Amino acid sequence: xxxxxxxxxxxxxxxxxxxxxxxxxxxxxxxxxxxxxxxxxxxxxxxxxxxxxxxxxxxxxxxxxxxxxxxxxxxxxxxxxxxxxxxxxxxxxxxxxxxxxxxxxxxxxxxxxxxxxxxxxxxxxxxxxxxxxxxxxxxxxxxxxxxxxxxxxxxxxxxxxxxxxxxxxxxxxxxxxxxxxxxxxxxxxxxxxxxxxxxxxxxxxxxxxxxxxxxxxxxxxxxxxxxxxxxxxxxxxxxxxxxxxxxxxxxxxxxxxxxxxxxxxxxxxxxxxxxxxxxxxxxxxxxxxxxxxxxxxxxxxxxxxxxxxxxxxxxxxxxxxxxxxxxxxxxxxxxxxxxxxxxxxxxxxxxxxxxxxxxxxxxxxxxxxxxxxxxxxxxxxxxxxxxxxxxxxxxxxxxxxxxxxxxxxxxxxxxxxxxxxxxxxxxxxxxxxxxxxxxxxxxxxxxxxxxxxxxxxxxxxxxxxxxxxxxxxxxxxxxxxxxxxxxxxxxxxxxxxxxxxxxxxxxxx
Amino acid sequence: xxxxxxxxxxxxxxxxxxxxxxxxxxxxxxxxxxxxxxxxxxxxxxxxxxxxxxxxxxxxxxxxxxxxxxxxxxxxxxxxxxxxxxxxxxxxxxxxxxxxxxxxxxxxxxxxxxxxxxxxxxxxxxxxxxxxxxxxxxxxxxxxxxxxxxxxxxxxxxxxxxxxxxxxxxxxxxxxxxxxxxxxxxxxxxxxxxxxxxxxxxxxxxxxxxxxxxxxxxxxxxxxxxxxxxxxxxxxxxxxxxxxxxxxxxxxxxxxxxxxxxxxxxxxxxxxxxxxxxxxxxxxxxxxxxxxxxxxxxxxxxxxxxxxxxxxxxxxxxxxxxxxxxxxxxxxxxxxxxxxxxxxxxxxxxxxxxxxxxx
Numbered sequence: 001x002x003x004x005x006x007x008x009x010x011x012x013x014x015x016x017x018x019x020x021x022x023x024x025x026x027x028x029x030x031x032x033x034x035x036x037x038x039x040x041x042x043x044x045x046x047x048x049x050x051x052x053x054x055x056x057x058x059x060x061x062x063x064x065x066x067x068x069x070x071x072x073x074x075x076x077x078x079x080x081x082x083x084x085x086x087x088x089x090x091x092x093x094x095x096x097x098x099x100x101x102x103x104x105x106x107x108x109x110x111x112x113x114x115x116x117x118x119x120x121x122x123x124x125x126x127x128x129x130x131x132x133x134x135x136x137x138x139x140x141x142x143x144x145x146x147x148x149x150x151x152x153x154x155x156x157x158x159x160x161x162x163x164x165x166x167x168x169x170x171x172x173x174x175x176x177x178x179x180x181x182x183x184x185x186x187x188x189x190x191x192x193x194x195x196x197x198x199x200x201x202x203x204x205x206x207x208x209x210x211x212x213x214x215x216x217x218x219x220x221x222x223x224x225x226x227x228x229x230x231x232x233x234x235x236x237x238x239x240x241x242x243x244x245x246x247x248x249x250x251x252x253x254x255x256x257x258x259x260x261x262x263x264x265x266x267x268x269x270x271x272x273x274x275x276x277x278x279x280x281x282x283x284x285x286x287x288x289x290x291x292x293x294x295x296x297x298x299x300x301x302x303x304x305x306x307x308x309x310x311x312x313x314x315x316x317x318x319x320x321x322x323x324x325x326x327x328x329x330x331x332x333x334x335x336x337x338x339x340x341x342x343x344x345x346x347x348x349x350x351x352x353x354x355x356x357x358x359x360x361x362x363x364x365x366x367x368x369x370x371x372x373x374x375x376x377x378x379x380x381x382x383x384x385x386x387x388x389x390x391x392x393x394x395x396x397x398x399x400x401x402x403x404x405x406x407x408x409x410x411x412x413x414x415x416x417x418x419x420x421x422x423x424x425x426x427x428x429x430x431x432x433x434x435x436x437x438x439x440x441x442x443x444x445x446x447x448x449x450x451x452x453x454x455x456x457x458x459x460x461x462x463x464x465x466x467x468x469x470x471x472x473x474x475x476x477x478x479x480x481x482x483x484x485x486x487x488x489x490x491x492x493x494x495x496x497x498x499x500x501x502x503x504x505x506x507x508x509x
Numbered sequence: 510x511x512x513x514x515x516x517x518x519x520x521x522x523x524x525x526x527x528x529x530x531x532x533x534x535x536x537x538x539x540x541x542x543x544x545x546x547x548x549x550x551x552x553x554x555x556x557x558x559x560x561x562x563x564x565x566x567x568x569x570x571x572x573x574x575x576x577x578x579x580x581x582x583x584x585x586x587x588x589x590x591x592x593x594x595x596x597x598x599x600x601x602x603x604x605x606x607x608x609x610x611x612x613x614x615x616x617x618x619x620x621x622x623x624x625x626x627x628x629x630x631x632x633x634x635x636x637x638x639x640x641x642x643x644x645x646x647x648x649x650x651x652x653x654x655x656x657x658x659x660x661x662x663x664x665x666x667x668x669x670x671x672x673x674x675x676x677x678x679x680x681x682x683x684x685x686x687x688x689x690x691x692x693x694x695x696x697x698x699x700x701x702x703x704x705x706x707x708x709x710x711x712x713x714x715x716x717x718x719x720x721x722x723x724x725x726x727x728x729x730x731x732x733x734x735x736x737x738x739x740x741x742x743x744x745x746x747x748x749x750x751x752x753x754x755x756x757x758x759x760x761x762x763x764x765x766x767x768x769x770x771x772x773x774x775x776x777x778x779x780x781x782x783x784x785x786x787x788x789x790x791x792x793x794x795x796x797x798x799x800x801x802x803x804x805x806x807x808x809x810x811x812x813x814x815x816x817x818x819x820x821x822x823x824x825x826x827x828x829x830x831x832x833x834x835x836x837x838x839x840x841x842x843x844x845x846x847x848x849x850x851x852x853x854x855x856x857x858x859x860x861x862x863x864x865x866x867x868x
Binding site: 301302303323324325326328334336338341342343344345346347348352355356357359365368369370372 | 727728729730732735736739740742743745746747748750
């Protein structure tokens with residue numbers, strides 16, 4: 001039996017980078033094949049060529065034993081390649097059915113389409129009401145729409161790009177069930193991820209890429225997470241080093257009854273959020289994306305100001321009325337989730353980006369004039385201390401890879417020695433090596449007596465990093481508990497909240 | 510055959526500075542072709558418009574006088590545009606600055622003193638800034654697009670001139686002409702080079718541009734304008750209020766347009782006349798872009814635009830080219846410049862026709 005997909009010597013160059021260098025591997029029918037690699041290892045480029053979004057410079061793609069040219073995604077779908085992207089393309093104001101109908105190449109009468117959708121959903125246990133508006137759905141439910149959309153075309157190869165980064169543990173388990181059923185029926189799955197335990201649980205084979213080159217093809221069940229991670233980053237992995245038996249200090253950041261107004265149609269405000277973070281404590285906030293994390297970060301950083309002075313206090317001093325500059329002067333720094341355009345300006349140099357948040361705390365401004373020398377020196381220190389791969393303070397933020405930009409941003413805030421640091425998704429889309437460095441820096445900052453709030457969707461990260469954990473759901477924050485006392489199932493249930501229950505009710509008729 | 514624009518990884522710095530030059534050269538070449546095609550001496554037109562003002566030293570003073578208001582207004586617009594605040598109504602703010610200065614000149618008509626000109630200068634800037642405050646208020650309070658309001662207010666300001674010079678400010682000795690009296694000696698700009706028409710506005714324009722360059726490159730104010738324009742969300746995170754920035758951008762660009770209006774009315778015009786609005790405020794939009802929104806670049810761009818104005822007049826007398834030809838050349842320059850800007854950021858790619866997937 002020929003391989004479902006066989007790549008031979010695939011090479012693709014972009015100006016300045018070789019994204020894929022002579023990559024060859026194959027996927028058998030019914031195989032769940034992991035594509036593993038750090039950010040910038042060339043996974044996305046490779047997949048885009050299989051799905052016809054890009055064309056390889058050299059090498060060939062064989063489908064069921066025959067060499068093919070995949071001119072565009074439509075041609076890929078015709079071959080039987082389905083793809084579920086990391087970022088969904090859904091219209092929030094339309095229903096599930098309408099969204100699927102819009103994405104179809106062929107026009108199918110709505111009644112017939114609905115019947116087919118229900119058939120696919122029953123077959124694979126994907127619970128979803130086709131008449132619900134997308135805006136009311138959780139991220140996991142939205143992903144199901146994308147999966148159903150792909151399955152309607154009877155794919156022989158399904159590509160999943162980082163599918164679990166937005167799901168609760170329970171949703172991940174449900175997704176794996178669906179994928180295993182699909183594979184059992186002969187559909188091959190190409191699964192892109194950097195979550196190693198998932199790959200161990202799900203995949204039959206793993207192809208590891210590093211710097212555009214194929215490093216290894218292995219059986220993940222025979223490997224440890226650590227051995228795969230080391231192949232991925234090409235070096236030994238460092239563990240987080242923590243001082244043993246450290247005691248937490250006095251309450252530093254106290255948030256009481258913090259709330260925000262609903263800003264846009266799909267904005268999720270926070271309501272009545274209260275928590276306390278002690279000096280030296282890392283406080284984790286888990287939750288599925290879109291449950292008020294952005295509003296919470298903005299309300300803490302000062303982008304959204306409170307009308308109550310004492311809604312947020314640092315060492316007893318009320319900062320609720322202050323803006324971001326005022327709060328920074330009081331010692332509160334923040335890192336929002338979106339790197340480009342929010343935490344940093346892509347068109348500006350790194351040096352100019354340092355002025356954005358460090359100008360007051362580090363004396364880069366004198367009488368309204370900018371001391372660019374001080375900014376340059378500080379930026380150089382950030383680049384050196386956080387091993388940011390950049391040519392220097394004069395490189396533009398936009399020229400850095402996602403992981404490097406994140407290291408720079410985290411470094412920019414941490415080296416200001418804030419007494420309170422609030423970060424959202426500190427290692428989102430960051431490779432394992434950089435993530436370890438960022439985690440260590442956060443632990444060190446806490447050890448020096450700062451209070452740290454980490455908002456993240458990555459439960460592994462939160463459990464490894466935090467002392468205390470709370471869950472945000474629909475803008476409400478759960479009771480905070482020591483991280484050792486909560487099980488992953490409990491967190492998952494809290495994360496699912498109302499959405500999880502609704503999902504079970506929405507059984508197709 | 511289909512084409513598509515594809516984003517470049519990093520726009521070339523060199524090309525950013527070369528496009529204005531390329532735009533001017535393309536304007537000359539295409540201009541020559543077009544005017545030849547419609548039966549004029551195309552090459553002659555380009556020579557008269559672009560070269561004669563430079564080669565004929567008698568025209569240099571005209572260049573300075575025409576360039577000064579363009580530079581002052583262009584500098585203000587380049588600051589506002591950096592912050593993505595699209596003040597299109599500099600012409601109206603220029604008019605209001607001129608009117609405010611006229612008001613002071615007429616009120617002090619019988620007085621003498623060195624203080625009259627500085628007072629007019631301040632009044633001019635305040636007049637322009639106040640007129641720009643209307644779009645700023647509407648934008649920040651009601652989120653009304655500043656492009657529309659600032660542009661429409663221009664036409665209102667022109668009507669205000671017509672009213673003032675026909676009724677309350679009409680020259681009593683003017684034999685019914687719709688214009689004000691000629692300003693008293695202490696309300697007129699001094700000539701700085703004897704026997705020429707070069708007035709104090711010319712060095713002021715250069716000084717304004719230099720100060721603006723320093724402020725934009727070194728100060729927190731300049732940083733604020735740039736960061737709000739480049740990434741509004743990051744600006745908020747950095748502690749810069751968007752509304753405050755809109756106000757600052759409108760007031761500065763309006764104030765500078767008003768300053769240019771004062772210098773024009775107290776300089777070349779010497780009185781307020783219905784023909785006072787001469788499109789400097791609109792041409793300065795081209796100047797700001799041609800100068801890459803950089804105050805130093807605006808000096809050169811202002812001179813280039815002044816060349817086309819002066820050259821247009823030359824071509825009118827020497828080869829009988831209509832005065833509208835100047836507008837055609839200026840418009841072409843903006844067109845080529847904006848097209849060049851697109852090509853700096855994007856490359857043109859042919860769309861590969863759909864091929865069946867099966868080999």
